[in-house]
Amino acid sequence: MRILPLVLFLFSIHFSSLGQKMTTAQMKLGIEGADNSPLYVKDVLKKKFKIDTIIVTRTNFFNSLADSLAYKGQVKKVYGPYTQKGQRFLVQVLAKAPNTFYRVSQIFLDTSVFSYRFADSLSDNIISRIKKGPETFEHLAQSYSMGGETVTKGDLGWVAEGVLIPQIARELPRRKKGEVFKVWSANGLHIIKKTEDPKKDTGFALMMRVFL
Structure with a gap:
């Protein structure tokens, strides 16, 4: 009568320690193969995780690792490990959604430097x-832009609507495509x-970030 509880107890120990015995490569394969990867990380790997929504602001000139993976990464694929502030973690892309992007170039005239009249005339x-x-x-x-886009000859790349x-x-x-026009903002004058x-x-x- 005591054999069954003992077997269950030993199985429970094995199950709970499975995540600790796995190599990083095995963890990545396990997460990718799971139907519900957050649940797999929680119940099988016994690892802490965090799910983030990343807004892709550009399709190039990425500001961070998160931006780059959000755009270039494949859904279900696990990347890493990465280290940030002493913390090692894996990253899985769970899902993606579309947005509208505009390809624009800019010559920016800073009205904190130029007068409004001079900027308008220029x-x-x-x-x-x-x-x-x-x-x-x-x-x-x-020659004229006063923003960082001078390095890219005015090209801002594909920029997300809302950004x-x-x-x-x-x-x-x-x-229309190819049209050049000017727009005023609180920052100055933008030739677009x-x-x-x-x-x-x-x-x-x-x-999802999985902390190792």
């Missing part, structure tokens, strides 16, 4: 030179080029 001159040619938006962005400055976001749907028509792409990702 922007008209820049736009006129672009339209007349042979000077290009890219060349003039390197753009509201004044620019409102104007873009009204403009709508480089491409909008597209749907990965805009959100649900990701």
